Amino acid sequence: MMSVSYTNIEKIIGPLIYLRNNHDTSYGEVVSVHTPDGKIRMGEVIEISKESIIIEVFGETDGISATNTRVTFKGEPFKVKLSTDMIGKVFNYIGEPIDISTRRMLPGKVISSQNREIEGSPINPCAREAPREIIQTGISAIDGLFTLIKGQKLPIFSGQGMPHNRLAAQIVTQASSTSEKPFLIIFCGIGILQDEAAFFLDEFKRSGKMQHIISFLNFADDPIMERLIIPHVSLTAAEYFAYDLGMDVLVVLIDITNYAEALRELSSAKEEIPSRKGYPGYLYSNLAALYERTGCLAGKQGSITQIPILSMPNDDISHPIPDTTGFITEGQVVLNRDLFKRNLYPPVEVLASISRLMKDAIGERTTRKDHADISSQAIASYSEALEIRSLISIVGEEGLKDNQNRLLDFARSFEQAFLRQDIHENRTLAETFSRLWESLSKLSRHQLTRVHREHIDEYYQETW
Known part of the structure; x- marks a missing residue:
């Protein structure tokens, strides 16, 4: 598709650029912003009306001028290159390999003919198969009481200062499949701190499982648009390895709260009417677009299982983020602060946790008759x-x-x-x-x- 360029910007508000709508564009289209000092920033179309086009810029808008900046529409949505060479490596929000110590891109990009749109394709509900096999985490509270089933989305509800990072690292390094199909773990860090990223990668390397893990990392001081994109990139990679290559894929997303906060910040910048606690009214559908990219499909050998981890603000399970997540997913594992204060790890609150698919998959064939x-x-x-x-x-x-x-x-x-x-x-x-x-x-x-x-x-x- 031919690219289109604009040289006149109507206004700039925070990370948003407003253009007069003079051509046919599409939601999610990629743009490049060329500033007078020669720098190029990426952006994405986030809203379209008859009069204007709103673009979210990845990064600061400092140096962007209303008259001397060129905005070029690429004519296509965000895509990510996918290859088996990605296994064992660490990537940023657009699938480019990075060094976490410097957070700079490494030389050499992923070489592949597979270039997929990050939003994925809608899954026909009739094509879903009922999950029947388990994923073993090596954690008694989960394996024994709230068993994780292949194709399930089982979130972990935690709170600030709780050991959800430790638990996530333990799940990633210990998880295994009971079938003979190849097993892959995709770890997605959303808005995490530098030392948290270092902790995760140190744990992955210590376990000797690094060659079975693909990591996508977004840091706390990265632009919010990158935070909104990276889980979609991770799930696009999961779909490729599961449905194209026939692998069982476990996706661990941490922290979904940071994703929702970025969504709220973007909604506020767009001056949208807020819903509960300032979150946009489309929080439910936006989270569902992530969680529903999970499951076992008829005619496909692989599967995608998802563990989204979120920290509940003020430990409030009725907060919009855990509340909405609970409506979409098939259970939850809740961490309890009182147990944590008693130095009990993992501090799983048994009576508040549930795995709704567990009863259909456990038993003599997969676990044990009792x-x-x-x-x-x-x-x-x-x-x-x-x-x-x-x-x-x-x-x-x-x-x-x-x-x-x-x-x-x-x-x-x-x-x-x-x-x-x-x-x-x-x-x-x-x-x-x-x-x-x-x-x-x-x-x-x-x-x-x-x-x-x-x-x-x-x-x-x-x-x-």
Whole structure:
């Protein structure tokens, strides 16, 4: 498509350039902005009306003049080059290899004939297949209670200062597929700090899994438009490796809150009418455009599984970001600040977490025959134990019955032997189930009301 250039800018507001609409353009079209000092900045069309075109510039608009700047429309949307050579490397928001110590682009670009639009193609709901296989994370709280299923989108809700970075690094370095298909992890850092990026890459290298990971990084001081683009680039890469090359791909996105904040900042610059807490009314559809690029498709060998991680402002799970995310995704793993203060890692809040696809994929074929029973029993018993802990402040421990004391013993064992785990500890499913039975055996047999008798006879450990 032939490029079109403008030399007169109507106005400049923050990162936005306003042009008079004199030609047919399209939403998301790439532009280059040539300043009088010879610099070239990239930009994207973000709004079109009969009278004007609004462009978001990547970076500062300092030095851009209303009369001496040339804006050239490229005639195509953002695209990213894709190749198997990307595996094991680190890239910026447009898929160019970078050195994180200097944050400069490295010589040599990705050489490939595959040049894909980053928005992806809509997935026909009828083409989706029900997920039936699991991804093992090596983390007992997830594998045992809220199992991650291939093709699922399972977010992690955290808060400021919580160990979600550690948990993300542990998932990336330990995750594995139970099938024989090649397995790839794509890590996308959205608005992260320099030392956080260094931590992640150090952990990836330490684990020896760097050759199975592709990293896309956007830093906290990068332009907000880059922050809005990078998750789409990551998911475009995931679609290529999953649906073209037949790989099982796990995408870890951190921090979705930074993405939503960038969306709010852009909406404010465009002077749009805000919705809840100042976020744009299209926050739901925008997040859905990310989350729904996940799944198993009929006729395709590979799959895309997604773990978006977000930090809840003020630990408020009803905040628009986690609230909206919960409506779109198939469950959530919630981190609890009280458990974190008690130095319990990972501080998973069991009663607030759920994996909605878990029940359809676990069992003798994929995990173990008693998995559904013992996970349900553990959650139910833990809920009862927490109620008893609250009761102690009123009646004291002396007033408790035997079965209540057993529940308290179970809760202590459940937290310390099952939930608590080292950041570099990679547990097998067998070890996870063994630890869960160790805790459940603190209860009497008649308290295991959710477990089939044959499982109790086989796995129950007499401790009383």
